[in-house]
Amino acid sequence: MSGGRGPAVADIAVVGSGIAATAAVIRLLRQGHDPLWIAPELVAEDIPGEHLSPAARPMLEEIGASGLLAKACHRAEQSVFSAWGSDRLAERSGIVHLEGPGTVLDRSVFERDLRALAIASGAWPVAARLTDVSREDGYWDIEVDDGARIGRSAARFILDGSGRAAVVAGVQAPDHAARFRSDRLVALCAFLPQEQGAAVVPTRATLLETVPDGWWYACLLADGRLVLNFYTDPDLLPREATRTLEPFRALLADTSYVARWVEEAGFRQEAPPNLVSAGTTWLAPAAGEGWAAIGDAAAAFDPLSSHGMTTALWSGIRGAEAAAGSLGGDSAALTVYAEKVAQGVQQFLDSRAAVYGSERRFDGTAFWKRRLAPEIVPEKIHA
Numbered sequence: 235m236s237g238g239r240g241p242a243v244a245d246i247a248v249v250g251s252g253i254a255a256t257a258a259v260i261r262l263l264r265q266g267h268d269p270l271w272i273a274p275e276l277v278a279e280d281i282p283g284e285h286l287s288p289a290a291r292p293m294l295e296e297i298g299a300s301g302l303l304a305k306a307c308h309r310a311e312q313s314v315f316s317a318w319g320s321d322r323l324a325e326r327s328g329i330v331h332l333e334g335p336g337t338v339l340d341r342s343v344f345e346r347d348l349r350a351l352a353i354a355s356g357a358w359p360v361a362a363r364l365t366d367v368s369r370e371d372g373y374w375d376i377e378v379d380d381g382a383r384i385g386r387s388a389a390r391f392i393l394d395g396s397g398r399a400a401v402v403a404g405v406q407a408p409d410h411a412a413r414f415r416s417d418r419l420v421a422l423c424a425f426l427p428q429e430q431g432a433a434v435v436p437t438r439a440t441l442l443e444t445v446p447d448g449w450w451y452a453c454l455l456a457d458g459r460l461v462l463n464f465y466t467d468p469d470l471l472p473r474e475a476t477r478t479l480e481p482f483r484a485l486l487a488d489t490s491y492v493a494r495w496v497e498e499a500g501f502r503q504e505a506p507p508n509l510v511s512a513g514t515t516w517l518a519p520a521a522g523e524g525w526a527a528i529g530d531a532a533a534a535f536d537p538l539s540s541h542g543m544t545t546a547l548w549s550g551i552r553g554a555e556a557a558a559g560s561l562g563g564d565s566a567a568l569t570v571y572a573e574k575v576a577q578g579v580q581q582f583l584d585s586r587a588a589v590y591g592s593e594r595r596f597d598g599t600a601f602w603k604r605r606l607a608p609e610i611v612p613e614k615i616h617a
């Protein structure tokens with residue numbers, strides 16, 4: 235396959251090019267393993283999700299990647315202002331956190347740099363997508379497709395870092411794992427440049443604002459563009475929301491603070507927003523004999539927590555250690571890992587309930603009613 239050497243039979247295969255898979259690959263290389271890394275080329279477009287929690291720093295240090303944050307295209311987080319549960323804006327300063335401030339990333343640059351670090355550490359990404367996988371006699375048979383050719387490899391263990399697609403977990407379910415969902419949150423995401431010659435210096439604070447059908451997030455990138463996301467449920471989206479500019483503009487006009495900020499600083503919307511899935515889903519268990527899910531494949535959270543990348547780093551590193559431990563004869567390694575993922579899910583569900591529960595002005599609307607009594611439903615994975 236293009237771009238890689240790909241050993242015929244690997245101890246551990248890692249699937250995905252995201253933060254979880256790349257962190258896992260770096261961790262494995264540092265432990266002396268030579269993983270088979272099935273890693274499609276990164277897309278060149280903007281990736282939503284730029285706020286890196288300060289809790290990620292120790293994990294970046296563990297894999298020798300903390301230096302990646304020093305580039306000028308990333309910046310330190312400053313204050314967060316939120317109109318959440320009240321008409322008034324309340325401030326939380328990132329600078330006074332015990333862990334220090336978080337980082338506002340240029341997400342595409344960060345992911346490219348992490349991939350380059352993995353390659354510099356000895357990784358050989360196979361630039362292809364996993365198309366089929368099955369397990370027999372303790373070995374995974376893995377089929378990959380780079381768009382032109384199909385190749386086959388085998389591995390004793392698979393780490394699934396394929397994000398919400400959870401391509402390996404889809405094969406494991408329904409016999410060995412189940413996926414659950416507790417909301418269907420989606421995001422309309424836009425990157426807005428400032429008008430040329432605009433006189434206003436935009437604020438570097440992050441802004442959150444609730445509305446009857448969801449909530450808004452606005453954050454200035456180091457390159458001067460504004461990330462503007464509207465979070466809602468799919469059935470509450472206006473028609474044509476991703477086809478024309480108008481529906482997003484109309485939604486924005488219903489805010490008190492975000493619209494004023496966008497207008498006063500002269501940010502302009504040039505294209506309709508992208509629609510992405512942002513719901514809360516998880517696997518239980520997140521690991522079993524010969525496999526473990528990492529990152530969003532294991533547990534994907536409503537981005538309110540701004541911890542998705544941190545969880546991806548944590549589970550990539552710890553999932554890699556569990557995989558190596560299990561192959562080395564540690565029979566508890568995978569169970570311990572899966573239990574920690576399950577604990578993280580429970581902690582997230584508790585804190586999500588507290589945050590959404592602190593907004594009671596819109597109790598009568600579908601979006602907020604669903605968050606007051608969220609259902610947990612089993613879900614089929616379409617791998």
Ligand SMILES: Cc1cc2nc3c(=O)[nH]c(=O)nc-3n(C[C@H](O)[C@H](O)[C@H](O)COP(=O)(O)OP(=O)(O)OC[C@H]3O[C@@H](n4cnc5c(N)ncnc54)[C@H](O)[C@@H]3O)c2cc1C
Pocket residue numbers: 249250251252253254255272273274282283284285286287362363364365395396397398399401421423463510511512528529530531534535537540541542543544546
């Ligand atoms: C709108 C939005 C805003 C967010 N904001 C934040 C934020 O501010 N801060 C934060 O920390 N988190 C945020 N998140 C969450 C964060 O982006 C994710 O938790 C994180 O990207 C998970 O990383 P991952 O590596 O598990 O998965 P992904 O980043 O989804 O990567 C999955 C990888 O798998 C690959 N893949 C898929 N299928 C296959 C296949 N068949 N074969 C091979 N490879 C495959 C993909 O190409 C991709 O490279 C946000 C998420 C959304 C949707």
